[in-house]
Every structure is written in structure tokens, then in C-alpha cells.
Amino acid sequence: MDVNNVDQWATTIDRVYGEKVVDVQNGVVTIKGKPVKSYTFIKDYYFMMGDNRDDSLDSRFWGFVPSDLIVGEAFITLFSWDRDIPFTDFFRLIGSIRPERVLLLLH
Secondary structure, eight states: OOTTTHHHHHHHHHHHHTSOOEEEETTEEEETTEEOSOOOOSSOEEOOOOSSTTTSOOHHHHOOEEGGGOOOOOOEEOOOOOTTSOTTSHHHHHHTOOGGGTTEEOO
């Protein structure tokens, strides 16, 4: 860990300790006041995606989630199309539907 990537990991490490423990002092990353160059997570952590990729809160907002807090799992993709095509371009939108992913059971 260094000053260039500490922000990516600070929230998750702080949650492990239950308080703010990650800091940068004089260009050196510290955990509980002790200088560190690396950190090893004890638990498995996952990036969790929200139900609406662009318009929902997910791990980009609240950080990685430890495996013991994950309840349930995704089991089906209901529908899949190109979201970048506006509804006003109806025929192109219909053409972007990915039938191989509609009602796809996940494993």
C-alpha cells in the first residue's frame, strides 16, 4: 500500500477494525499509527454489484463486502439489452436484445 492506492482500501480496512485506523502521515501509510507497506485481509471480500448497474449503490459506493455478510445469491438474468440505445430508436433497441441472456439461469 502506498499514498497512490490507500484510498481504494482504507474503507474496507477501517471496517475490519470497527474504527478509522488507516491514515497517511508524511507520505507514509499507517494502520493504528504503525507504518505499513502491505495489508493481508483475513476474510474473503467481494465486489457486490447493485441491481441496476449505473443507477444503484454497490461496492463502488460502500466498499467490498466480507463473505460472511453475503446472504443469498443471484439466480437468473431476467432481460438483457443495450441500455445506451434510447427508447426513441425503438427498432435498433429491439435489435439489441440478447435472447441468449433472457431468463438465463445463473450458476
